[in-house]
Amino acid sequence: MAGKRSRPIKVYREGDLLSAFGTDLLAGHGLFVPSLLLRAYKRIGLSDLGMMIILQLLCLRLEEGKLYARPEELAEYLTAEVEEIASELERLQEKKILGLAEYYVEGQKIIGFDFQPFFEKLAEIWALSRSSELETIQREGKEREEGLDDAEFGQLYSLFEQEFGRPLSPLEAEQILKWRQEMPPELVREALRRAVLIGKRNFKYIGSILSEWRKNNLRTLAEVEEYDRQFEAGRQRRKKKTEKETEGNQDKKRALIKSLYLS
Secondary structure (H helix, E strand, O other), X not given: OOOOOOOOEEOOOOOOHHHHHHHHHHHHOOOOOOHHHHHHHHHHOOOHHHHHHHHHHHHHHHHHOOOOOOHHHHOOOOOOOHHHHHHHHHHXXXXXXXXXXXXXXXXXXXXXXXXXXHHHHHHHHHHHHHHXXXXXXXXXXXXXXXXXXXHHHHHHHXXXXXXXXXXXXXXXXXXXXXXXXXXXXXXXXXXXXHHHHOOOOOHHHHHHHHHXXXXXXXXXXXXXXXXXXXXXXXXXXXXXXXXXXXXHHHHXXXXXXXXXXXX
């Protein structure tokens, strides 16, 4: 078709097919800057100037079909001097971030910049990131399964269902599992028992009890009982002190009234 610019066809070197696909996709269907690229270009070994050179080369490839650009041409779009750009282009090739390749345009062989090494490095970082995420998901899943297989958790789960008189929701089950992992099971049972005794069958109240025990580093029923005794003793002391102060005030009041009548 007359006037239509032929699409350059690259002779691909041996390497990662996925990164070659990414090269064609980016160069042929629109220039965009993925967040992965913005977050990872330093890890690839790119300087800020190197990153801008890569983007400008991609833009020239897309908009003008330029397979190769001299430092003087790039200087029209960058604030760096021609010498800086030339040095950075050399560094990009030395680091094997940017290469040169043969392209065929309408049967004519042309040497142009090759972005495949760049995308291979970016693809490697992407793969490592996904691998790390997958390992985290698998580990959390395993921990969750181990928790669900825990016999003690199963007993707690059944006890809660029995006392609440209904099936538990998945969120409630996860909360029991969390308590099971943070506190000894006998304390979880004791917190449930206390909540039931006063008619407060709700997870928020049980959680407040366990939170108080955890804050005071209580790990056994004996420690909880001793804590309760000390708390009650302190309460009684405060009560007696208040009663004594009240009685003293009343004595003073009676004495004042008596003195008024006798004067």
